[in-house]
Amino acid sequence: MAPVAPTSQQWVEKYRPRQVKDVVHQEEVVLTLTNALETGNLPHLLFYGPPGTGKTSTALAISHQLFGPELYKTRVLELNASDDRGINVVRTKIKDFAAVAVGPGVSGYPCPPFKIIILDEADSMTEDAQNALRRTMETYSKVTRFCFICNYVSRIIEPLTSRCAKFRFKPLLDNMLSSRIQFICREEGLSLDSEALTTLNHVSEGDMRRAITYLQGAARLYGSSLSSDNIISISGVVSDNVVHSFLQACRTGLFDQAQKAVADIIDEGYPVSQILSQVCYASFSSSSQVDY
Ligand SMILES: Nc1ncnc2c1ncn2[C@@H]1O[C@H](COP(=O)(O)OP(=O)(O)O)[C@@H](O)[C@H]1O
Numbered sequence: 407m408a409p410v411a412p413t414s415q416q417w418v419e420k421y422r423p424r425q426v427k428d429v430v431h432q433e434e435v436v437l438t439l440t441n442a443l444e445t446g447n448l449p450h451l452l453f454y455g456p457p458g459t460g461k462t463s464t465a466l467a468i469s470h471q472l473f474g475p476e477l478y479k480t481r482v483l484e485l486n487a488s489d490d491r492g493i494n495v496v497r498t499k500i501k502d503f504a505a506v507a508v509g510p511g512v513s514g515y516p517c518p519p520f521k522i523i524i525l526d527e528a529d530s531m532t533e534d535a536q537n538a539l540r541r542t543m544e545t546y547s548k549v550t551r552f553c554f555i556c557n558y559v560s561r562i563i564e565p566l567t568s569r570c571a572k573f574r575f576k577p578l579l580d581n582m583l584s585s586r587i588q589f590i591c592r593e594e595g596l597s598l599d600s601e602a603l604t605t606l607n608h609v610s611e612g613d614m615r616r617a618i619t620y621l622q623g624a625a626r627l628y629g630s631s632l633s634s635d636n637i638i639s640i641s642g643v644v645s646d647n648v649v650h651s652f653l654q655a656c657r658t659g660l661f662d663q664a665q666k667a668v669a670d671i672i673d674e675g676y677p678v679s680q681i682l683s684q685v686c687y688a689s690f691s692s693s694s695q696v697d698y
């Protein structure tokens with residue numbers, strides 16, 4: 407079947423939840439933010455947890471829902487790791503934005519009297535830059551709320567984290583990935599058999615961005631009807647058969663066989679780190695049945 411025509415839009419953007427209530431599996435933060443939408447009270451926020459679990463989507467959704475399209479630009483400042491966020495930017499751009507007085511709201515949106523500064527991938531900011539934020543946060547807390555987003559909370563300095571309501575985003579469960587992936591397949595006219603769906607869950611490891619990116623990549627390359635093998639090849643994961651035959655060769659105890667298996671793997675050009683992690687996983691999970 408012909409590959410699906412490439413479109414410029416990334417599906418991770420196209421299928422981002424637009425509203426906080428559409429963020430799945432992160433009930434605690436959804437509840438807090440739903441309250442904030444009703445009351446207009448919002449604490450400083452810290453979202454942390456593994457990639458592809460909804461942190462950025464949640465921050466963008468609450469900001470859009472609070473201010474609507476018209477006020478968004480003047481009330482929300484989004485900065486991520488690709489923006490310069492060194493100490494000078496903290497002292498100038500962030501401080502200037504924080505210092506501006508808030509104007510009137512617009513009808514149809516809560517428009518509470520503060521601005522939001524989203525610092526995505528905040529764990530990549532230097533400690534100096536983070537320290538410089540302390541003052542800004544203190545001085546302008548009446549008219550500004552910060553939303554820090556990171557993978558590793560331990561990389562954010564305590565004076566910042568202690569001012570925030572902290573929410574840990576959990577890896578998504580297989581059934582949640584599946585239902586979202588099936589929804590996207592319906593929207594995009596793809597068919598994915600159940601084996602392919604299981605494989606996609608497996609290789610995505612609870613990361614929805616990865617699941618959606620692999621799906622789009624596979625659709626571009628292989629067309630609208632996708633098999634488990636298509637997903638495996640796009641994900642860079644090595645097929646289980648390869649891993650098992652390698653382990654079997656090692657278990658014969660014959661050096662020549664093991665060496666040949668290694669040579670075959672090198673010839674295929676599989677990434678070493680990927681092979682090693684899968685070999686570890688496979689030998690660990692089957693160790694109960696094997697005697698070494
Ligand atoms: N909890 C979730 N609920 C719904 N969609 C999600 C969720 N987590 C991730 N996604 C999807 O995965 C993609 C990446 O999400 P994102 O919010 O950027 O993740 P993070 O910032 O945690 O790395 C988005 O397209 C979004 O649609």
Ligand SMILES: [Mg+2]
Binds near residue numbers: 461462463526555
């Ligand atoms: Mg993110």
